[in-house]
Amino acid sequence: MDTDELIRAIAADAAPIRRLPHPMTRAVIWLALSATYVAAVVAVYRVLGSPVILSGDGRFLVEQLATVATALTAAIAAFCCIVPGRSRLIALAPLLPLAVWLASMGEACAATLRLFFSGGIAADGAWDCVPPSALIGLGPAILILLMLRRGAPLYPRSTVALGALAAAALGNLGLRLFHAGDVTVVMLIWQLAAVAGLTALGGLMGPRLLAWQRLRLRVEGRG
Amino acid sequence: MRELGPMNEGSDKDDLSYLMRLAQDGDRDAYARLLRQITPLLRGAIRRARPFLQPHDVDDLLQMILMAIHAVRATYDPGRPFLPWLMAIARNQIAEGGRRYARRAGREEPLPETFSEAGANIEADVNNGSYGDPEALKHAIATLPPAQQQAIDMLKMKEMTLKEAAAASGMSIAALKTATHRAMRALRKALLSEA
Numbered sequence: 036m037d038t039d040e041l042i043r044a045i046a047a048d049a050a051p052i053r054r055l056p057h058p059m060t061r062a063v064i065w066l067a068l069s070a071t072y073v074a075a076v077v078a079v080y081r082v083l084g085s086p087v088i089l090s091g092d093g094r095f096l097v098e099q100l101a102t103v104a105t106a107l108t109a110a111i112a113a114f115c116c117i118v119p120g121r122s123r124l125i126a127l128a129p130l131l132p133l134a135v136w137l138a139s140m141g142e143a144c145a146a147t148l149r150l151f152f153s154g155g156i157a158a159d160g161a162w163d164c165v166p167p168s169a170l171i172g173l174g175p176a177i178l179i180l181l182m183l184r185r186g187a188p189l190y191p192r193s194t195v196a197l198g199a200l201a202a203a204a205l206g207n208l209g210l211r212l213f214h215a216g217d218v219t220v221v222m223l224i225w226q227l228a229a230v231a232g233l234t235a236l237g238g239l240m241g242p243r244l245l246a247w248q249r250l251r252l253r254v255e256g257r258g
Numbered sequence: 259m260r261e262l263g264p265m266n267e268g269s270d271k272d273d274l275s276y277l278m279r280l281a282q283d284g285d286r287d288a289y290a291r292l293l294r295q296i297t298p299l300l301r302g303a304i305r306r307a308r309p310f311l312q313p314h315d316v317d318d319l320l321q322m323i324l325m326a327i328h329a330v331r332a333t334y335d336p337g338r339p340f341l342p343w344l345m346a347i348a349r350n351q352i353a354e355g356g357r358r359y360a361r362r363a364g365r366e367e368p369l370p371e372t373f374s375e376a377g378a379n380i381e382a383d384v385n386n387g388s389y390g391d392p393e394a395l396k397h398a399i400a401t402l403p404p405a406q407q408q409a410i411d412m413l414k415m416k417e418m419t420l421k422e423a424a425a426a427s428g429m430s431i432a433a434l435k436t437a438t439h440r441a442m443r444a445l446r447k448a449l450l451s452e453a
Contacts, residue, residue, distance in 0.1 A: 037317070038297060038317055038320055038321055038324070041321050041324060041325075042290055042293040042294060042297070042324065043290065045289070045293060045324060045325070045328045046286045046287075046289040046290035046293065047286060048328070049281055049284055049285070049286045049289040049328075050284055051282070051283050051284030052282055052284075052331060052332045053332060054282060054332055054333075054334070054335065054336075055332050055333050055335075057335070117333065118333050118335070118343075119330070119333060119334075119342075119343045119344075119346035119347045119350070120338065120339070120342035120343035120344075120345075120346045185332065186330065186333050187326070187329075187330035187333050187347065187350075189346065189347075189350045247326060247329070247351075247354060
């Protein structure tokens with residue numbers, strides 16, 4: 036097929052399309068839908084009798100606010116990455132809230148590590164909080180992936196990694212709502228290693244999850 | 259500020275950003291006009307980034323970019339400049355083309371040369387890389403002695419290896435090499451004298 040022929044074929048396929056909203060708008064929509072989903076899961080667990088912690092403790096509040104801010108900025112950055120012509124520097128935006136989040140946990144983490152290495156705590160317990168927090172992270176992860184697939188897969192690794200970070204941050208919010216509040220090795224592993232692991236996994240899976248090939252097949256399928 | 263394409267300054271209805279907005283709204287004529295206007299820009303970008311590409315490779319890459327633009331046209335925001343959007347896709351597709359080429363090259367093994375002796379190998383067409391008139395070539399082959407015709411058919415047309423051709427024809431490898439070498443010399447002479 037020569038280029039003129041292709042242009043004619045593409046132009047003939049030009050049905051009206053819905054423009055993608057601004058990345059910030061999309062991130063807010065994602066967060067609102069995800070928050071609704073999180074609230075629904077929390078409600079179900081409450082009905083089932085699991086304790087839900089809504090502490091007024093200052094450090095807890097800072098940590099949760101930083102978690103939500105990390106989720107929101109990571110989502111904004113991910114949605115920016117799929118719009119051609121936008122700066123990739125936005126990918127650095129989640130670093131500040133992430134730093135606040137990590138710092139807020141710092142004291143607890145250090146204390147936990149000291150206790151762990153002195154044999155004061157065991158590496159068991161609190162695994163029961165993992166399924167609900169994973170369930171909480173799953174919905175936002177699927178949703179953000181579906182939303183990201185509507186854009187241009189320019190930087191699939193960093194895009195999916197940012198999306199995974201956003202979803203993992205919400206998953207952690209879930210953990211803190213379901214967990215009894217005490218700091219354990221499980222919590223340390225889950226909050227730090229799981230976020231880092233999921234983000235890295237997102238980066239690795241990026242090219243498979245967001246690919247030009249899929250978009251091209253869609254175009255050819257229509258043509 | 260509205261961004262104008264280099265070929266259409268001063269003409270609002272040909273403004274690239276405006277045309278893209280119309281295209282997003284389903285205006286096929288505007289879309290075709292836009293794609294035709296950006297084609298030279300993209301061709302230039304490809305040539306600057308990959309000056310070693312052959313014209314048909316440039317066209318392949320250009321078509322990849324046009325399809326990518328079509329696939330993600332919903333991501334264009336008419337409130338933003340058009341060219342940075344376009345060139346981000348172009349750069350990405352040019353890089354993607356390079357990666358795809360590297361992946362393909364990594365999977366493929368180089369084909370063995372038909373002949374181990376350089377003198378027995380056929381030189382590529384010195385003029386333009388094609389055989390020119392296929393009818394003239396067919397006619398020239400028909401005038402060759404049967405053994406040379408058979409050697410050309412097996413080694414050049416069917417791209418058999420020397421071993422396969424020797425097994426199929428019963429000729430020795432040395433005889434095949436000689437027959438092909440002579441056939442190619444005769445063909446070159448015949449075709450050049452015709453031209």
